[in-house]
Amino acid sequence: MVLSILSGQRWFGYLRWWLVFAGCLLPLGWMIWSAVNNRLGADPAQELVLLLGLWAMRFLWMTLAVTPLRQLLGWGWLQRFRRMLGLYALFYALLHLLAFLTFILGWRADLILVELSKRYYIVAGLAALILLIPLGITSTQGFQRRLKKNWIRLHRLSYLAAVLVLVHYLMQIRASYAEHLFYGMLLLLLLGYRVVKWQKKKNSKISATNG
Amino acid sequence: MMLINKPPDIKSSEITPESVYRQRRLFMKSVAAGVAMLASPSLLAIPNYPKPGDRHYPGPEWLQQMIRQGSNERVFATDEPMTPYVDVTGHNNFYEFGIGKRDPLEHAQEFRTDPWKVEISGEVSKPGQYTLEDILKPHTLEERIYRLRCVEAWSMVIPWIGFPLGDLLKRFEPTGNAHYVEFVTLHDPEQMPGQRSSFSTIRWPYVEGLRMDEAMHPLTIMAVGVYGDALPPQNGAPLRLVVPWKYGFKSIKSIVAIRFHEQMPDTSWNLAAPNEYGFYANVNPQVNHPRWSQATERRLPSPFFNPNRIDTQLFNGYAEEVASLYQGMDLRQWF
Structure with missing residues (x-):
C-alpha cells in the first residue's frame, strides 16, 4: 500500500533509479577495495578477471529476467531498468576483457593473438562481447524510435550473446560444475520462457484464423 | 659429502646439477675461509623462517624435532626468490577442501593429521600399515627449494622439507614386477567438504x-614440511609428494596409501579429462593444454601491473636431471 503510493511520486522514481544505478557499481567498488587492500589472494589478477566476468554474466541474466518478471509478477517498474542492467552487463564485460589483456596477458601481442584466436572459450566470450556492443550503442530511446520493429529484432541478439557467454563459462569447467549448472539452469528458464510465449502466441494466432 | 642420495646406477658426475656444484664450491670456500661457525650445527640446519602471527603450523612435537635435526645442504636448490609464505599457504589447489584457491586455507584448519597411517601394498615384500613416525624415522629431513609449476600456468618457488621418495620405497623392498607406484589421498567426506x-x-x-x-x-x-615448519593442512599435511618437473597435480597431498603395480595405475585428472591430462604430465612449453598455452607462466605473487610472466622451461627447468628418463619417448603423445 505504502509502496504503491510512494511509487506514484516523482522523487521516489528518481531515488529508486539512483539507488539501482549505485547498487550496480557496488560489485566493482568491492573489487577495487579488495584489490587495494590485498584481499584478492596470491593471484589477484586472475581473481579480478574472474569476478568481472561473473558479474558481467549476472547482469546479462538480470537484463533477460526483466521481461519475464514484469509479465509474470506485474512488476512494470522493472522495465525502466532493463537498459541500465544491459549497459552494466556490457560495462563489466568490457572491464573483464580489459583486465584480462592488462593483468593476465600484459598486452603481449604474441599472447593476445593466440589467446583470442585459438582458445575457443575465449573466442566464444569475445564473440558475445562483440554482439553486445551494437546493442549498447542502440539502446537509447532515439534509436528505439528510429529502428521501430527492427529494434526488437536487433536486440534479440542478446539471446545469442547469452548463449555464447554460457558456452564461454561451461568450457572452463574443471574440478566442479555446481555453479555452471546453476547459471545454465537460470538461462534455460529465461530463454525457455520466451520460447513458450512465442509458441503460445503462434498457436493463438492459428486458432484465431481457424475460428 | 653433498651427494647423500646418490643412486647406484648413475654416475655422480651425470647427476650433479651445476647449481649444486656451484653451491658446493661456495661451501668449500667458506670452509677454506676458516669460518668458525662451521663447528656449530646451525650452519647446516633448516632455517626457521619468520612467519606472520596467524599462520603457524608447528606440527607434532616429534616432527618439529626431526625438522630441527634436518639438514640444509640445499641439494637441487634454485636461487630464484621464494614465493612468500602467505601465498604458499593461502593459494592452493586441494579440491577435497573446495574449488576456490582460498578454500583449502579456510576449510582445512580442523583437518586431523596426527596420528596418521600409510598403507603399503602390491608388489612389495614388506607390505603393511605404517605410522607416519615409522615412515619418517630412518630418514634425515632436508630442505629442497623447488619451482612448482601448476598446470593452470602459474608457478611458485617453495622451500620444502622432505626426503627422497626412493629411499622410502626401497625400505619396502619392491619386487621385480613393481613398474609403477600409485599414491592415494585420504577419503574422508566428513573432514573434506569437497x-x-x-x-x-x-x-x-x-x-x-x-x-x-x-x-x-x-x-x-616426500615432503612433510615447508618454510621450516610442518606442512599446513592446506598444503597436503602430513605427507605429500613433490615431483618438481611435473605439473603440480602430480604432487599428491595427504597420502594414506602407496601401492606398487606392474601396470600403469589410473590417475584422477586423467580419468576426469583424458584429452587434457596425461599420466606423465611433464612440464613442457611445447605441448599446450587444449584450453590454454603452456609456453609461459605467471610467477606468483603476480602484481597487477606486472603479470610476472616468464617462459616455461622444459621439465620445469630440471631437464638436465630428468630428460634421460624420457629418452626416445614422443612427449606429445605421452603428455
Missing part, C-alpha cells in the same frame, strides 16, 4: 602415480 559435493568431476579418493624410475629419481621427494 568430497561431499555431487558436482565434482573428480572421483574420490584422489589417486596419482609415477613410473618406478621417476619415483626413484633423487629429485622426487
Whole structure:
C-alpha cells in the first residue's frame, strides 16, 4: 500500500533509479577495495578477471529476467531498468576483457593473438562481447524510435550473446560444475520462457484464423 | 659429502646439477675461509623462517624435532626468490577442501593429521600399515627449494622439507614386477567438504602415480614440511609428494596409501579429462593444454601491473636431471 503510493511520486522514481544505478557499481567498488587492500589472494589478477566476468554474466541474466518478471509478477517498474542492467552487463564485460589483456596477458601481442584466436572459450566470450556492443550503442530511446520493429529484432541478439557467454563459462569447467549448472539452469528458464510465449502466441494466432 | 642420495646406477658426475656444484664450491670456500661457525650445527640446519602471527603450523612435537635435526645442504636448490609464505599457504589447489584457491586455507584448519597411517601394498615384500613416525624415522629431513609449476600456468618457488621418495620405497623392498607406484589421498567426506559435493568431476579418493624410475629419481621427494615448519593442512599435511618437473597435480597431498603395480595405475585428472591430462604430465612449453598455452607462466605473487610472466622451461627447468628418463619417448603423445 505504502509502496504503491510512494511509487506514484516523482522523487521516489528518481531515488529508486539512483539507488539501482549505485547498487550496480557496488560489485566493482568491492573489487577495487579488495584489490587495494590485498584481499584478492596470491593471484589477484586472475581473481579480478574472474569476478568481472561473473558479474558481467549476472547482469546479462538480470537484463533477460526483466521481461519475464514484469509479465509474470506485474512488476512494470522493472522495465525502466532493463537498459541500465544491459549497459552494466556490457560495462563489466568490457572491464573483464580489459583486465584480462592488462593483468593476465600484459598486452603481449604474441599472447593476445593466440589467446583470442585459438582458445575457443575465449573466442566464444569475445564473440558475445562483440554482439553486445551494437546493442549498447542502440539502446537509447532515439534509436528505439528510429529502428521501430527492427529494434526488437536487433536486440534479440542478446539471446545469442547469452548463449555464447554460457558456452564461454561451461568450457572452463574443471574440478566442479555446481555453479555452471546453476547459471545454465537460470538461462534455460529465461530463454525457455520466451520460447513458450512465442509458441503460445503462434498457436493463438492459428486458432484465431481457424475460428 | 653433498651427494647423500646418490643412486647406484648413475654416475655422480651425470647427476650433479651445476647449481649444486656451484653451491658446493661456495661451501668449500667458506670452509677454506676458516669460518668458525662451521663447528656449530646451525650452519647446516633448516632455517626457521619468520612467519606472520596467524599462520603457524608447528606440527607434532616429534616432527618439529626431526625438522630441527634436518639438514640444509640445499641439494637441487634454485636461487630464484621464494614465493612468500602467505601465498604458499593461502593459494592452493586441494579440491577435497573446495574449488576456490582460498578454500583449502579456510576449510582445512580442523583437518586431523596426527596420528596418521600409510598403507603399503602390491608388489612389495614388506607390505603393511605404517605410522607416519615409522615412515619418517630412518630418514634425515632436508630442505629442497623447488619451482612448482601448476598446470593452470602459474608457478611458485617453495622451500620444502622432505626426503627422497626412493629411499622410502626401497625400505619396502619392491619386487621385480613393481613398474609403477600409485599414491592415494585420504577419503574422508566428513573432514573434506569437497568430497561431499555431487558436482565434482573428480572421483574420490584422489589417486596419482609415477613410473618406478621417476619415483626413484633423487629429485622426487616426500615432503612433510615447508618454510621450516610442518606442512599446513592446506598444503597436503602430513605427507605429500613433490615431483618438481611435473605439473603440480602430480604432487599428491595427504597420502594414506602407496601401492606398487606392474601396470600403469589410473590417475584422477586423467580419468576426469583424458584429452587434457596425461599420466606423465611433464612440464613442457611445447605441448599446450587444449584450453590454454603452456609456453609461459605467471610467477606468483603476480602484481597487477606486472603479470610476472616468464617462459616455461622444459621439465620445469630440471631437464638436465630428468630428460634421460624420457629418452626416445614422443612427449606429445605421452603428455
